[in-house]
Amino acid sequence: MKYLSEYRDAAIARPLIERIKRTATRPWTLMEVCGGQTHTIVRQGLDELLEGAIEMIHGPGCPVCVTPLEQIDKALMLAARPDVIFTSFGDMLRVPGSDCDLQQVRARGGNVRVVYSPLDALEIARRHPEREVVFFAVGFETTAPANAMAVWRARELGVPNFSVLVSHVTVPPAISAIMQAPDNRVQAFLAAGHVCAVMGWTEYEPLAMRHRVPIVVTGFEPLDILEGMLMAVEQLETGRHTVENQYVRSVRREGTPAARTRVEEVFELVDRKWRGIGEIPMSGLRLRPAFAAFDAELKFGLGDIHVNESPECHAGEVLTGKLKPPRCPAFGTRCTPEHPLGALMVSAEGACAAYYHLAKYRESGEPAAAGAVS
Amino acid sequence: MCLGIPGRIVELRDDTGLAMGVVDFGGVRREVCLAYVQDEARLGDYVIVHVGFAISMVDEAEAHRTFEVLREMSQLDELGWLDEVAEAAGASLGSATTVTQTGSRIP
Numbered sequence: 001m002k003y004l005s006e007y008r009d010a011a012i013a014r015p016l017i018e019r020i021k022r023t024a025t026r027p028w029t030l031m032e033v034c035g036g037q038t039h040t041i042v043r044q045g046l047d048e049l050l051e052g053a054i055e056m057i058h059g060p061g062c063p064v065c066v067t068p069l070e071q072i073d074k075a076l077m078l079a080a081r082p083d084v085i086f087t088s089f090g091d092m093l094r095v096p097g098s099d100c101d102l103q104q105v106r107a108r109g110g111n112v113r114v115v116y117s118p119l120d121a122l123e124i125a126r127r128h129p130e131r132e133v134v135f136f137a138v139g140f141e142t143t144a145p146a147n148a149m150a151v152w153r154a155r156e157l158g159v160p161n162f163s164v165l166v167s168h169v170t171v172p173p174a175i176s177a178i179m180q181a182p183d184n185r186v187q188a189f190l191a192a193g194h195v196c197a198v199m200g201w202t203e204y205e206p207l208a209m210r211h212r213v214p215i216v217v218t219g220f221e222p223l224d225i226l227e228g229m230l231m232a233v234e235q236l237e238t239g240r241h242t243v244e245n246q247y248v249r250s251v252r253r254e255g256t257p258a259a260r261t262r263v264e265e266v267f268e269l270v271d272r273k274w275r276g277i278g279e280i281p282m283s284g285l286r287l288r289p290a291f292a293a294f295d296a297e298l299k300f301g302l303g304d305i306h307v308n309e310s311p312e313c314h315a316g317e318v319l320t321g322k323l324k325p326p327r328c329p330a331f332g333t334r335c336t337p338e339h340p341l342g343a344l345m346v347s348a349e350g351a352c353a354a355y356y357h358l359a360k361y362r363e364s365g366e367p368a369a370a371g372a373v374s
Numbered sequence: 375m376c377l378g379i380p381g382r383i384v385e386l387r388d389d390t391g392l393a394m395g396v397v398d399f400g401g402v403r404r405e406v407c408l409a410y411v412q413d414e415a416r417l418g419d420y421v422i423v424h425v426g427f428a429i430s431m432v433d434e435a436e437a438h439r440t441f442e443v444l445r446e447m448s449q450l451d452e453l454g455w456l457d458e459v460a461e462a463a464g465a466s467l468g469s470a471t472t473v474t475q476t477g478s479r480i481p
Contacts, residue, residue, distance in 0.1 A: 036377055089425065117426025119407060139425075142378065145410055146427040153392065194378040197422055197430035220377075227440075249437035250378075250422050256430050259410040 016226040017049050023233050024053040029185045030232055031178065031321070033171055034192030035062030035349025036220050042354040043361075044222045046229075054229055057185065057321030058354075060174055061192050063139045064091045064347035065319070066274040069309060071138075071167040072097040074302050078134050078165060079110040081300075085128060087121035088136040090114040095343050098307045118150035118164075125154070125162035134296045137164040142194040144168055144285060145259035148266035151287065151294050163296040166286055169272055171195050172203045173283035178320070179211040185321060188232040190218040190225065193247040198263075200255030204243045212241045219247035266291055275343055276315035313342035318351055325355040332356060378422040380432050383408070383415055397423055 032038055038058045041047055047056045060066050076097045079086035086102070093102045093114065106112040111131075115121045118135055125133035137147040147164065154162040171192060178186055191204060196217045208215045214235035218228030228246040235241065245251055263285075272284020287295045296302070309315075312330050317323035325331050325344070335341040337353055344350035348357070384403065385396035393412040396403050404426070408415055411428045415421060421428035 116404075117407070119426055142424050142429060145429060146407070146425045149407065149409065149427065157390070194422065194424060194429065197378065248440055249433050250430050252430075256410050258413070259427075259429060262410070 013222055013226055016223070016230060017046075020050060020226065020230050020233055021053045023230065023237060025237060027052060027055060028187050028233055028236050029055045029057060029321075030188045030190060030229060031057045031059045031186040032190040032218070032225070033059040033061040033175070034190075034195070034220075035065065035347065035351075036194075037190060037192065037218065037225055038062070038351055039349050039354050040220060040222055040225055042351070042358050045358075046222060046225060050229070054233065058318070058351040059178075059189075060274060060277060060319045061140065061171065061195075062344070062347050062349040062351075063143070063169065064095055065315070065343040065350045066169060066277065067092070067095065067138050067167045067343070068273040068275045069098060069307050070273070070305050071165065072101075073305060073307055074297065075102060075136050075165055076100060076105055077302065078296060078300060079105045079112050080108070081110075081132075083132050085111045085113060085124060085131050085133045086136070087113050087115045087124060087133060089138070091347050092136055092138060094340070094346050096310075096340055096346070118147050119153070122150050122154055122157075122159060122162055125159050126157070129161055131161060132299075133162050135162070135164045137166045137168065139168060140192070140195050141170055141199045141263070142192070142197070144263045144267065145198055145256075148262045151266050151291050152262060154294055155291065160293070163294045163299050164287070165296040166267075167272075168267065168285035169274060169280075169283055170269075170285065172207060173280050174274070174277075175204075175207055175215075176211070177277075177280045177283070179207075179213060181320065183322075186213070188214040188216070188236055190228045190232065191215050191243075193217060193219040193224070193251060196245075196247070196251045196255065198255050198259045200251070200253050200260075201243050201245065202253060208241050208243050214241050215243045217243070217245040217247050217251050219250070274319075276309075276313075276319045278316075310341050315342040315344045315352075318344055325352040326359070328352070332359065378424040378429060380420050381406075381423055383417055383419050383421060383428075386415075386417060397421065397428070399423075 072095055078084050079102055102112050121135035201217050204215045214232050216228045216231045218224055231244050231246055267285035268288050269282045270284045270286040271279055271281050273279045292298055314323055314328045318325055330341055335345050337345055340346045344352040379399055381397035381399040383395050384398045387394055393408040395406055395408045397406040406423050407427045411421055411431055414431055420432035422430045
């Protein structure tokens with residue numbers, strides 16, 4: 001209870017946990033989609049407190065973790081070019097490519113800059129018309145509106161030296177893929193609150209129906225997650241499978257329409273490979289032909305590349321819930337946040353890093369270093 | 375990475391056709407694009423901000439209501455236990471109300 005007692009809402013969380021335990025007449029297996037939720041669950045020890053009632057499988061909702069190795073390698077190639085200023089969210093700098101990461105490219109003289117917003121990358125391009133400025137456009141639906149706007153503005157303002165390396169993914173096809181896997185154990189989903197803040201939840205209604213699986217749109221505070229779990233368990237116990245919204249304060253059924261519209265204007269659906277998982281049909285976004293001038297892959301003629309993951313990294317099994325990070329032979333020894341074998345150990349939202357920081361926290365009694373998230 | 379931080383709009387302006395503004399995050403102020411919420415957002419409103427963009431409004435009334443439902447549920451569940459920790463609960467409930475009223479925050 002150490003972790004929970006330090007949590008400011010412990011007075012409410014504890015009865016909620018008891019209520020979930022009383023409601024569950026059998027153990028249920030839930031998946032939280034979002035890496036931010038994984039971070040909260042592991043950090044607060046919610047999964048351990050609910051042992052016997054709920055098993056949490058940590059989902060693939062960490063964009064840093066699922067950006068395919070091929071796209072990381074393309075980023076590394078672009079960042080090493082002397083004519084390029086490569087801009088990225090800070091999370092991506094330490095993600096291992098085939099033989100190095102962006103931080104190492106920067107140490108060797110590559111012009112790699114961390115930006116807070118994609119509009120900052122566009123501003124760098126406007127200030128440096130003599131250079132090519134590339135932005136690494138990764139993320140889920142939460143981030144897509146920001147990246148779409150940067151491209152839209154580049155066209156509107158006429159900034160020809162700006163382009164984006166796109167590696168966007170979307171949640172609903174991943175939920176379908178998980179439910180269709182022959183060895184799937186997930187019985188209900190906690191959907192990612194901020195993805196739904198943009199997209200709403202209409203896309204999830206046919207998924208819940210088709211796969212007969214409860215989906216609860218859930219926020220990120222420990223109390224949000226516990227309430228989301230309770231709502232999911234209540235559905236499972238009563239044989240219902242609908243979409244419910246726990247995160248009422250920020251999510252509406254239709255999402256944020258202006259953001260959805262801009263994403264649809266700039267991007268179109270495409271098959272996309274997920275690191276550690278493989279290709280999921282129509283799960284990614286790419287620029288529409290009208291914005292081809294801002295596509296870094298076309299501009300620099302990167303083409304298709306094929307590379308292989310480190311055989312020591314078991315990210316795929318972790319992402320599908322078959323392996324808990326501490327059970328990986330490389331965990332905490334040959335794979336640490338300082339020297340990661342795979343992306344799950346890099347981001348604070350990656351399941352491996354979350355477990356690693358928890359283990360360190362328990363050893364030291366000091367707060368775990370949460371790491372930077374953009 | 376889908377971290378969204380709630381903040382209060384303290385300035386609204388137009389940057390060559392793009393709705394921008396300044397959002398206050400508990401004392402830290404940042405430039406934010408408000409294009410996606412411009413039809414609704416007014417000075418003083420709370421928004422969820424992600425990578426420099428407001429992606430949704432925060433409904434303060436709903437935030438408060440949800441919290442009260444949770445608190446009610448807890449009180450019904452464990453009145454005795456809450457009494458036992460009344461002092462600590464008083465302190466933590468105060469801060470929790472602030473947090474939930476302004477939306478979600480990853481610890």
